[in-house]
Amino acid sequence: MSGQQASFLTKRVNLNGKRVNLAIWDTAGQERFHALGPIYYRESHGAILVYDITDQDSFLKVKNWVRELRRMLGDDICLVIGGNKTDLERERRVSLEEAETYAREVGALHFLTSAKLNQGVEELFLELTRRMLQTALTNDQQRINSLTRGGSTTARNLQIVDDQEAPSSGKSSCCSS
């Protein structure tokens, strides 16, 4: 999972016999570009929101993002919250319990990762893909059932917006460097 650039990656995944194209986009996380978020995440199927477990502030930003995404895209978007920098467990500021509780509340998955040690990243992406595929299939089925002209029954290309929160985390969560 290494890309030539850290900001954009296309990955092909085979999941349960279905071929899925993951387009993983990094977004600018600075506060000044927050308003541009919708341009990135519109029509995306999933989002990974990463916070730094040693930084309480970054977790608050994740909460902001979740609120915005839910407001803009409703339940169609699959959310995954990633607690990064588990290699710095001793400096943890955000408790695991708090994070998991919050994730459950907003219908998101929670993963602990360490981009530095390349721990939990793969699992995070696989689980998200599974979720997105499921959502997509459900949506398609719903469309077919509602007698609107059915689209393709095969897996559509899935777009992921990886909103990497907390620039202080400094490491890309989507790529192991």
Place this chain on the structure above:
Amino acid sequence: MSGSSDNGSSSAWTGTRLHIKEGELQCVRGCGFYGNPAWEGHCSKCYKDHLAQTQQRKTVFHPSLKLRNKVSRSVSDVSDFTSSATSIMSRKFDRFEEKRRQQLDKKTKVVKSIFRKSQGKEGSKAGEASRLVRQLSMESQGAGQQYNEFLKTLSKDVQCGVSKLINTFLEKMLRVVEFQSVDECSEQIQDFYTTMNDMITQQPVYIGLEQEQIDKINELTERYITTRLYKPLIITVNAVCEEKDLAIQNRIRSLAWISSQHLECGVEESSQEVKETLDLVITELLEMDSKRVPSDKLQCLVSAAHHVLQVLKQSRSGVPASADDFLPAMIYCVLQANPPLLHSNISFITYFSQQRSLQSGEAGYFFTNLCCAVAFIEHVTAQSLGLTEDEYERYMTGLALPPHALDGDAWLCEGMRVMLQNLKTLDDLQAKMDHLVTHSDELMQEMDELQESVSEQVTSVLENNPLTIHPRRKVAIDEELQASSLLPSPLTPEIPPLSPDIKAAQQSLSFLQQLGDGGSQTNSPDLPDASTVASKSTSRTTSDFMGSEADLLSLGVDPEEPDSSIHGLTGLLGSDIDLLGPDADALEAESGMLGSSSGLPDLIGPVRSTEGSRNHNYLNLDEIGSAQGMFALNQPFQSAKIQNNTQYSIPPTKNEKHLSGTLSGQDSLLYSGFTIQGGKIPSIACETGNTHSLSSPLEPPQSCSADPLSPPLTGSQPALPPPLIPSIPGERQEASATGQKDSQKKGDALDKVCDVLGDIVETFDSLL
């Protein structure tokens, strides 16, 4: 019931019945979906199948021909449509005219838009005049050809299906595109993309297609359709986006003061390398507007984005850039480039490119970033730039410049940057030039040294090799040769008259010889030793020779009368001395020749010869005047000597001149030549002296017969000789002796000349 309903459904399409049952609205194939009269009562899916079946039945013909036919037909269709629906036309025409006008305004902005404009004009003409058949543009032809060529690689069924679908769609679009809004056009085109994609991915006919082929078909479909419809589409888009285009352009212009520091994008503006890459980015962003096909525009954007990443790499020494860096850098680049018709291009891509390519892939990502950049630029605030409202206002109104604005040359205009770059290049060239000049100087110096050394070697060779002088001698020797050839005739007759002549003449001659020796010896101090030696040796030989001559002469002298002998002597003396005079000249000439030129003797020689003759005449007269002549002769010679001594102040200068004329260091050679040639000198002397020797025999009798006239002569002569004497009397005497010797030793001289000639020839040979 059901049958009647079926019948009813079939007649329902005629529109005669007002009440339609639900069953009649359904697909004629009974698949459960609703049918549509436009699809011959089929639902969309069944209609596709139906179409495919009918297409299969049709014979396959060349797609490109087909396309041409369609085009011409579609144009006529358009005209039919416009003529029949004039009401719609007039309604839509106002809007169309407005678009045209807007397009006209833009014409000056971009060269490309001029091209479009002319196309638009053509199209509208075709539409209004309804008779003109519109020519396909080069781009359309190219795209169509590309499509056809690709389709040829596929099966005939695929060819047929795809081209039929496209042509049907194009036919429809060409008819309506100019009267639809952008959204309608976009919707139709996007629908068509989906239809096409669905068709080739799902229908059984196309199952054999690879994913790559499908992608290719999709891409070419987009290319062909957007190229064919480019004119009406871009007009529509431009019309919609015109205000936004101008707004963003002005906005970017007013934000020109924003630097990379404001955006915190980490672009090192001062680095030359970064600047060059930035230029590439800007070029690509500007290039985007000149492309017709959305995917081409996206391609420009992608390469621009790659250059942006390159800029970041260069600025941050190789750390891969994340979106946190890329977006600010992209914004910075857009601000720097200020691409024309930015909104139009973004809208065109959004409306008419395949949505799949915008939602995935790097093109989609970079396009999204571009959209973000534009959105940021449009909504930039003081806060987003980390400035206070006051600062922001001041910068925006141009009242102030950011503090770092004048750092480096980042804020210089393009011309200044180019100028600086050129100056740098010129400096480099200057350095190279200097290098070249020093090298050429060195080369020049080397060449000079080489020349010097060569000339040194040449001179040393010349110095070491006396033969180099021979050419000069040759001139003298040629004269000698001439003279020697002439010698025999004047000299041979002289000996017989001499032999009968008196011993006194010999005696006087020998006396003269002695005197001459003394004279030469006295005079010699001015000359180098060698010359004195030479003169001595010559005088010695002459005296020896004299002796032998005297013996010869003594035989016939006795019977002769003293008078006649005296006469003869005087004549002989006159002639001899006349001969000698020239000898002296010859000597002079010799030295002169050695010195500088052979012209000297010509000038001096004649004078000297006359001097000599007169001098000797004078001597003769003196001798004649005194009975014995010995003492008498002594007197004038002494006087001559005195005169010599007094007047010798001049000759040395001459000699010096001659000597100075000769090459230094060759003196010895000269003198050797001098001595060697001592024997050959007479040959010249004879030549010049001939006239005198001829005249003198005549004169002496006169002078003799006019003996009484001698006093007046002597009286007159003192006046004449003194001015003449200065010309080396001593030498003359010496020369007279040698000359006399030579005159009688002509055979030897000839031999010597021959020897010398031989030498010269040898030297010439060796030289050559």
